Amino acid sequence: MGLLLKNGRLLNLETGELEAREILIEGDHIAEIAELVEESGHEVHDLNGGVILPGYIDMHVHLRQPGFEAKETIETGTKAAARGGYTTVACMPNTRPVIDTPERIRYVYDVTEKEGSCTVLPYGAITVGELGEELTDIIALREAGAVGITDDGVGVQSSAMMRRAMEVAACQDIPVVIHSEDEDLAKDGCMNEGVVSKRLGLPGIPGLAESVMIARDIMLAEETGAHLHVCHISDAGSVELVRWAKQRGLKVTTEVTPHHLLLTESIIDETDGGDANMKVNPPLRTEADRQACLQGLLDGTIDMIATDHAPHTEEEKKRSFATAPFGFTGIEFAFPLLYTELVEKGTIGLAELVKKFATNPAQVFRLPGGKVEQGGIADLTVVDLETEQAIDPNAFFSKGKNTPFVGKRVKGWSTLTINRGRVTYKTE
């Protein structure tokens, strides 16, 4: 018996048209896409005119397990992901202990197998304990199934260490995913360095702390031939560097978060630095930086959207701006938020946005999915583009309630998500 989706409209990613189609799913793959599929013997889901999209793929998520289960678990984080329309997430290794051995990579796969609501691809750390002192066994991490290597949460300070990591990664054909931050330049900072940080008397993190490291790593990627993927780009100079690297023909890709596309440091200014739910790393920057990120997304410099879903407890986020941890949750509402703010307002087309959420991450990281096609993996989500609903942390499956978008009314929520042929989320 298959799963038959009726009354849906499939987005054609080439033309941007919505086409009335029925989809038959058998096992974990799409068996048939047609105007009419023979009904007999299948479990039928009426989509009520919903729009069928490839399941989203988020290459930057913090699931916090093992070690920080008060913030999130693989179970809660992947349930949140499924509600957000995601079918694949790549999780960051800055857990406790750090995911820096093949056993710990396998642990993430094992827990996901039992408790997960989407495909989870763990990253392995570049350095042992993310301490920047000793290289991990990148070959063993790769063999255990690491999707990339990264010390996300901190930057790799030593250029020699990064060069060695890239040399091994290039041979192993595994992406090097960088949290670009020069610790000396960023030292003690808690928000973007500029007029607002000066007015509030808060220590700043300059855009340069990001861009100088990206410049370094582009040069190292050119030298070693590694695939360099730049995490959560936020600064205008950084976007310019990645554009230059791409023009040079280098294997350099990047992601941007919804918050860096939509918000600036002005929200911290308006609240006089009183709310740590606005604290994130890299920090919200200036309007010029935000515009550069948008431009980069539109011209293809920025390949994909990643949420950098970074849940923390409410107690932690109640601390002062200077002392609270960095990070926003976002996986549960990223698509509706950007659909409402960018597609409805005419900045980007629906098909283009979907490519940034699904097709491009699949292509860049060579993953299944990213498209809805006959014979392909049955990873998809159905969205309702009409019904407006507020972003409400009380309704989150995620343990993390820390988002500056609370109360915002948005459209484009998922009503049904299917991962490898299994229903992982469905509205009542």
Ligand SMILES: NC(=O)N[C@@H](CC(=O)O)C(=O)O
């Ligand atoms: N983005 C953040 O503000 N925080 C992340 C770390 C990171 O992604 O750099 C976290 O782990 O909390």
Ligand SMILES: [Zn+2]
């Ligand atoms: Zn990071």
